[in-house]
Amino acid sequence: PETGFDPATAWVVSRDPLDPDNFGKQNVGIYRMEVKGKRKLGLQPVPMHDIALHLHKAEERGEDLPIAITLGNDPIITLMGATPLKYDQSEYEIAGALRESPYPIATAPLTGLDVPWGSEVILEGVIESRKREIEGPFGEFTGHYSGGRNMTVVRIDKVSYRSKPIFESLYLGMPWTEIDYLMGPATCVPLYQQLKAEFPEVQAVNAMYTHGLLAIISTKKRYGGFARAVGLRAMTTPHGLGYVKMVIMVDEDVDPFNLPQVMWALSSKVNPAGDLVQLPNMSVLELDPGSSPAGITDKLIIDATTPVAPDNRGHYSQPVVDLPETKAWAEKLTAMLANRK
Template sequence: MPRDLRGFLKLLEERGQLRRITAPVDSDLEIAEISNRLLAAGGPALLFENVKGTDWPVAVNLLGTVERVCWAMNFEEPKQLEDLGRKLGMLQQPKPPKKISQAVEFGKVLFSLVRAKPQRDLLPPCHQVVLKGDEVNLDRIPMIRPYPGDAGKIITLGLVITKDPETGTPNVGVYRLQQQSVNTMTVHWLSVRGGARHLRKAAERGQKLEVAIALGVDPLILMAAATPIPVDLSEWLFAGLYGGSGVHLAKCKTVDLEVPADSEIVLEGTITPGEVLPDGPFGDHMGYYGVVEDSPLVRFHCLTHRRDPIYLTTFSGRPPKEEAMMAIALNRIYTPILRQQVPEIVDFFLPMEALSYKAAVISIDKAYPGQARRAALAFWSALPQFTYTKFVIVVDREINIRDPRQVIWAVTSKVDPERDVFILPETPFDTLDFASPKLGLGSRMGIDATTKVYPETDHQWGEPLRSDPAIAEQVTQRWAEYGLADLKLDEVDPNRFGYEMPPIRS
């Protein structure tokens, strides 16, 4: 598959997962309303070919299912995401191989790193049309306004590229931008993000910060940019590791930055430290409108694009949304990395209904008292994105953490609130979380829902109910003999507790 947006759209169409909309539509509210309904139903990606006021098509909902996220990363099934996580984990914390097989495996990972090195294009497609100065007009871009209370039109799936003024190291992030005029936008990023750090450094040096916005890139690069894993590797290298070959980059026309050569649209500009405008409100991933915040103003002086460019966009909101599907896939990638940093963790899960990061359920192989609390504390500090996880529930390894019935059973049958619930007050928090008493400062809760051992309890724990293994196997073998062959039982985990009846499919 070609490593660009058009190649991915072609793949989706070949697999029956792209619907072209030729009827006229409005980028103001209408596109988002259509897309939102299909997202909720797990529907196909959409390409709107007749958007009012522009001749540029709009693509949306490309990553609206976990299956399509896997395809974007050149995988056919979610299991391969964990294989990628193991590869990244080896690079993050390399250990001397103890066996020849381990040495061979590590050698393969290093070879993958060599192949992932970015390449440079001298005649990139993104420079087929170049507009500078007064020719720059952001109104040509069919930016959407998703919700009626939104302050204006936004860019949501743009790669925001900046460079550390001190070291020259680039940062690639995905941040929301609000159009302010025909050549300016405000960028909304958290203070801990790479772009914000670069702006602070530029301010200390009395310099402007150069910025490039790449729109309509290979979705695989978007996944790499959305992966805040603490490895001293660039997002370009991550994308190369994800895709198995190096990303093709092109030098910008007016700023000293590089962008994906096959980008559909590229905006080049600068931020003057201290120059801000009100940004928002906008509907966000929490399911509410955010607050109005003064945000850095980007002044654009160059716009380049491919001939007949395609504008790729999405929007936030209460799940399911595309960002939630991306988070589910990233969850699978994080799992091996998290196990490497916190060995007692068997598995972890970030429920989509909890916004894919506000609550985590982790299972551990419990060996000593207090281990559940230790695991929760280690989880919060393991990766940057877990800083804003509000609730962590720790369960025993035999609990299926993706089955809410089992998790609730563990909480209600194994937790004494006074002993097993602990709260960390006044910790750094997401400014979009209105439940916090102070924006940017909130508490987090850990719940130990594991079986208690001495001295956590001074009495013997009850034995969980389980089926007799021999009888269970006998019933499985005689299922058709009972006249029930037309009723298919879902696969049953032998470690599941006997109180549960497996669901029946007709």
């Protein structure tokens, strides 16, 4: 059972304490919170997320970290808050690009932080430096209850709200839920862009499953072992450090969003003797129920691509592919069967 209420769609705004005027380093993200009292919240700053970097810098200086918590936001900023952007990429600027006009923001009256214009409720306060208390358990996006852990403490100093504010919540748990539809596409796109920038051979990234704990990546191959290098890079992207636990690599003619094609690649191209790459004692977010201890796991790359030189394993011949007219035949036969009396 959960120990307290979690405002699931609350977004937390914070700035880099060492570079507070850098708009790009200001972070807008969703983090698990537990209401613990009238002016007190527990907050989980996942170590791989930007807010954890902000908090670490503040605590090194012995300072509290000012934050603003916004509830009832524009859906576009909700999407951006769940998107794993680069550290110096602004969620507001990307939201503006999607809107094709600057994203409207307001100044929070106490902290001076930039908050989404039109939010229903704004809570301002600080994450108290070097203070931890038990937070949780809580039903999480992994489909499991997470345990109670020592987490940061938030002190609320000011509350602002619209007349008759509307409270927005979020349904999450065993997939598929609302949060999977929110986070899935927002995880696929940044991973694809980051990999494509370094490996133009990458064709598509499917990270729809449990916020990318499993990713399926299709790529062309420059040489033997290339697909595995792409898989390793996926695990070391900003998002991959905490989430990409398993990667299935497939050829460029396999659609990673088409699971029958992926299953075909796994069943026909994988030799367990050489196509499984296990990486011990890697980082993952603590909420991964399979990690032991929490936050540490072995990671796995499954290479389901066709070997190319100098990797000459196996005896792969010409793939059996449909003729161009096959689709038309199938549609005609389907129509004939449907019209049978």
